[in-house]
Amino acid sequence: MNDRFKIGEIVGMQWFLYKCHWEATDSLHSLTDWSFPLTEEFIDSLIGGWTESSLLYSRMAEHPLWEQIGRSFVHHYYQQFDLDRNQLGTLYSDTSCLTWEGQPFQGKAAIMEKIASLPFQKIQHSITAEDHQPAPDTCVLSMVVGQLKVDDDPVMGFHQLFLLKNDNDKWICTNDMFRLALHNFC
Numbered sequence: 001m002n003d004r005f006k007i008g009e010i011v012g013m014q015w016f017l018y019k020c021h022w023e024a025t026d027s028l029h030s031l032t033d034w035s036f037p038l039t040e041e042f043i044d045s046l047i048g049g050w051t052e053s054s055l056l057y058s059r060m061a062e063h064p065l066w067e068q069i070g071r072s073f074v075h076h077y078y079q080q081f082d083l084d085r086n087q088l089g090t091l092y093s094d095t096s097c098l099t100w101e102g103q104p105f106q107g108k109a110a111i112m113e114k115i116a117s118l119p120f121q122k123i124q125h126s127i128t129a130e131d132h133q134p135a136p137d138t139c140v141l142s143m144v145v146g147q148l149k150v151d152d153d154p155v156m157g158f159h160q161l162f163l164l165k166n167d168n169d170k171w172i173c174t175n176d177m178f179r180l181a182l183h184n185f186c
Helices: 040-047 065-091 108-116
Strands: 014-018 021-025 092-100 103-106 123-135 139-150 156-167 170-180
Touching (some): 065 123, 065 156, 065 170
Antiparallel strands (some): 092 103, 123 139
16 A cells, blocks of 8 residues: 555546536546446446536446445544554645644644653544545645544544545645544533
8 A cells, every 4th residue: 555545446537626616637547445347338438527516426336436434444544543553654645734623733743743642641532524525736624523442441423534645646635634522512
């Protein structure tokens, strides 16, 4: 998987976001960690053009392409975080930004230093809901709501937002914002 999260490759198509819809052109682009069968029906659907009401839906999964990318990334991120969070560096670049509970970090080294310094031995994430949207510059915006359990502490809610960008045929997280869902009632 080289040094960044690589979500597979589809030859012959480059995706660009323009006014909330995707258009196909003739280049190489990484899309998902799993292979897409390039059926004639799928390719014909790409050539037909898109309107805002018919955003690119993959006929294989009946979900928009950006949702497939977002879901794949989110699943990989939390699986890796729960197993060995020190391996998350492959998902960030030297220009990535993280805001953790209001504290900003910039660059892969600073982000990984923060993640490695978190004061727990084990963690388990459970995703309650996730939403994904296409964003300018062929990016994918992913919002996650869930619960986490660290060591022997009680379960806590959390929110996390990712901005994913394709960089050199690999999907990386350019922006990451995390907050625990804690509420104080007076």
